[in-house]
Amino acid sequence: MAKKPIGPVRRDFTPWESPEAVPFIEFRNVTKRFGDFVAVRNLSLKIYKREFFALLGGSGCGKTTLMRMLAGFEKPSEGQILLDGQDLAGIPPFRRPTNMMFQSYALFPHMNVEKNIAFGLKQDKLSKSEIDDRVREMLRLTKLEAFAKRKPHQLSGGQRQRVALARSLAKRPKVLLLDEPLGALDRKLREETQFELMNLQEELKITFLIVTHDQEEAMTVADRIAVMDAGEIVQVATPAEIYETPNSRFVADFIGDINLIEATVVEKNGQGAKLQAVEHGFLIDTVQDTGARVGERVWFALRPEKVRIRHGKPEGALVNAAGAMVWDIAYMGDVSIFHSRLNESTTMRSTVANVTRTVERPISWDEEVTLTWDRDAGVILTN
Numbered sequence: 001m002a003k004k005p006i007g008p009v010r011r012d013f014t015p016w017e018s019p020e021a022v023p024f025i026e027f028r029n030v031t032k033r034f035g036d037f038v039a040v041r042n043l044s045l046k047i048y049k050r051e052f053f054a055l056l057g058g059s060g061c062g063k064t065t066l067m068r069m070l071a072g073f074e075k076p077s078e079g080q081i082l083l084d085g086q087d088l089a090g091i092p093p094f095r096r097p098t099n100m101m102f103q104s105y106a107l108f109p110h111m112n113v114e115k116n117i118a119f120g121l122k123q124d125k126l127s128k129s130e131i132d133d134r135v136r137e138m139l140r141l142t143k144l145e146a147f148a149k150r151k152p153h154q155l156s157g158g159q160r161q162r163v164a165l166a167r168s169l170a171k172r173p174k175v176l177l178l179d180e181p182l183g184a185l186d187r188k189l190r191e192e193t194q195f196e197l198m199n200l201q202e203e204l205k206i207t208f209l210i211v212t213h214d215q216e217e218a219m220t221v222a223d224r225i226a227v228m229d230a231g232e233i234v235q236v237a238t239p240a241e242i243y244e245t246p247n248s249r250f251v252a253d254f255i256g257d258i259n260l261i262e263a264t265v266v267e268k269n270g271q272g273a274k275l276q277a278v279e280h281g282f283l284i285d286t287v288q289d290t291g292a293r294v295g296e297r298v299w300f301a302l303r304p305e306k307v308r309i310r311h312g313k314p315e316g317a318l319v320n321a322a323g324a325m326v327w328d329i330a331y332m333g334d335v336s337i338f339h340s341r342l343n344e345s346t347t348m349r350s351t352v353a354n355v356t357r358t359v360e361r362p363i364s365w366d367e368e369v370t371l372t373w374d375r376d377a378g379v380i381l382t383n
Contacts, residue, residue, distance in 0.1 A: 006238070006240040006241050006245065011202070011223075013050065013051070013223060015048040015049075015051070016046070016048060016224065021048060022085075023046035023047060023048055023082075024047060024048050024049035024051070024083070024084055024174075024175075024207055025045075025046070025070065025081075025083055025175065025207070025209070026045070026046050026047075026080075026081070026082040027043055027044055027045040027046075027066070027079065027080075027081055028044055028079050028080040028081075028082070029042050029043070029044055029078065029079040029080070030042070030043045030066075030069065030076045030078065030080070030081060031043070031076065031077050031078040031079055032062075032065050032066075032069060032074060032076055032077050032231075033077045039062045039065040039231055040062045040065050040066055040231045041062075041230070041231040041232050042078075042079070042232075043062075043066065043079075043231070043232060043233060045226060045233060045236070047207065048207075049207055050205050051207055051208075051223050051224065052198065052201050052207075052208045052210070052221055052222050052223045053207070053208065053209050053210070053222060053223065053224055053225075053226070054209075054210050054211075054212060054217075054218035054221065054222035054224070054226070055067065055209070055210070055211045055212070055226050056212060056215065056218040056225050056226065056228065057213065057227060057228035057229060057254075058213055058229075058254075061228040061229050061230060061231065062230070062231040062232075063211045063228050064211050066228075067100075067179060067209060067211050069081060070083070070088070070098065070175070070177065070209070071093055071096065071098050071100050071177055072088065072091060072092055072093035072096050073093055076089075083097065083098070083174065083175065084097070084174060097173055097174035097175065098174065098175045098176075098177055099120075099169070099171055099173035099175075099176055099177065100168070100176075100177040100178075100179060101164050101165055101168040101176065101177065101178050101179065101181050102164070102179050102181075105152075105161060105163070105164035106164070107163055107164060107167075108152075109151065109152050110151070111151070112148065112149050112150060112151050113139070113144055113147050113149070113150055113151075113155075113163050114148045116152070116163055116167055117134075117138050117139070117163065117166045117167045118131050118170070119167065120167060120170060120171050121135075121170055121171065134170050134172075135170065138166035138167075138169060138170050139166065141169070141204075142163070142165055142166045142200075144159065144163065144166065147159055157185055157186075157189070158189045158192075161181065161182070161185060161193065162193075162196075165197075169200075169204065169206070173206065174206070174207065175206070175207045175208075175209060176201075176207070176208050176209070177209050177211075178197075178208060178209065178210040178211065179211050180212055180213070181197075181210065182194065182212075182214075182217060190217070191220075194217060194220045195220075198220075198221050208221075210222065215254070215255050215256065219242075219243065220239075222239060223238065224236060224237060224238055224239075225238070225239055225242050227242065227250075227251050227254060227255070229254075234247070234248060234250060234251055235247045235248070235251050243255055243256060243303075244379070245379055246379065246381070248381060249381055249383065252301040252379075252381060256303065257349055258301050258302070258304075259303070259304065259307065259348050259349055260299050260300070260301055260381075261277050261280075261284070261299065261300040261302065261348075262278045262279065262297065262298075262299055263275035263277050263278055263284060263297075263298055263299065264276050264278060264295065264296070264297055265290060265292050265293065265294050265295065265296050265298060266283075266294065267294065268289065268290070268294060270289065271289075272285065272286050272287045272288060272289060272375065273286055273288060273290050273380065274286070275298065275300055275380070277300075277322075278297070279345075279346060280342050280343065280346070281318065282318035282320075282321060283317070283318060283319045284300050284319075284320060284378070285319050285375055286300075286376070286378065286380060287375045287376045288376075288378075288380050290380045290382065291382060292380070292382050298380050298381060299380070299381045299382075300378050300379075300381075301378055301379050301380075301381050302348075302373060302377060302378035303377075303378075304349040304350050304351040305335075305350075305351040305353075306373055306374070306377040306378070307348065307349070307351075307371050307372070307377075308350070308371070309338055309340065309350045309352060309363060309369050309370070309371055310369060310372075311361070311363060311367065311368075311369060311370075312369070312370060313368050314370040315370075320372060320373050320374070320375065321370060321371065321372045321373075322342055322348065322370070323342075323368065323369075323370060323371075324341055324342050324348060324368075324370075324371055325340060325341050325367065325368055325369070326338055326339070326340050326341075326363060326364065326365055326366060326367045326369055327339045327340060327341045327347060327365070327366075328365075329363075329364075329365060333354070334353065334354060335351050335353050335354060336351070336352045337349060337350075338350045338351075338363065338369075340369055340371060348371055350371060
């Protein structure tokens with residue numbers, strides 16, 4: 001029986017779920033040292049053809065080093081890197097079927113858009129007719145036809161970004177490597193470009209590997225995400241799986257906002273588990289079974305948008321409910337974010353969609369409220 005997908009599905013493309021699928025890119029027990037510092041630690045990873053894959057993590061986690069080893073700019077200290085079945089050891093960057101688009105774009109200021117796109121093709125000694133055809137194709141795909149004769153200083157940041165993308169794709173690499181490609185763009189343009197990248201990748205059917213520290217960017221563009229920390233991969237999954245079923249407190253806290261409630265397992269019945277919040281006494285009734293034993297300490301991870309908030313103190317038994325006092329409110333336009341204190345040291349966040357323009361009696365600062373959530377709203381974490 002096929003596994004039911006979590007969250008919206010962008011396309012019917014899940015080769016990683018098939019045991020017969022052959023990885024297009026494979027890192028086998030790769031380690032990279034810089035002197036005494038271990039940037040990547042015994043890492044193994046499989047990426048499939050036509051996948052849009054994201055390496056996500058904070059500064060210094062090893063994600064860029066991993067990409068640079070695939071591109072050939074760094075050599076692994078240990079392990080193998082394979083691309084389309086070929087061991088890349090000893091193959092220089094210019095002979096690898098990859099191309100990298102850098103955050104700085106690195107456009108030639110004295111060349112116009114057409115010549116920037118054509119530069120790599122001329123280096124490869126393609127015929128003039130083939131170069132012209134490819135340049136026209138790239139201009140069309142990146143919507144730059146009207147800017148073909150302009151030089152980089154005559155373009156906006158988003159247009160320069162598209163020129164760099166067109167130049168990277170013109171050589172028709174098997175893999176396009178994107179190193180923080182949208183970091184220099186403003187938020188609105190970055191969001192628009194993310195969808196353009198997705199559409200372009202699907203049209204060209206090229207494998208894309210993006211390195212980013214921006215969780216929203218990775219969640220938007222990628223088929224799968226590898227979350228990295230201290231040179232290791234801590235979870236690989238689809239964006240929805242990473243968000244809804246993180247495998248650790250680190251992943252839960254790194255991706256989006258999260259409420260982490262320390263609790264003790266008090267009951268397991270085969271159809272779920274009951275937890276008791278350590279500091280607050282309320283019970284948490286969940287549909288999730290857990291590998292933890294009765295009496296063991298766990299953490300209950302609960303996303304703010306899954307927490308309901310209403311006026312007044314809680315009534316009756318406190319099961320999937322907590323009394324709190326509103327401490328801070330952030331009005332974001334589409335949503336309002338409430339920070340409500342359970343006690344002096346613990347705050348729980350809840351997100352409310354502003355679906356109407358007016359509210360008869362809005363919840364205000366220093367007001368007593370009740371926070372509630374459903375049995376299937378959170379996930380139990382043991383580490």
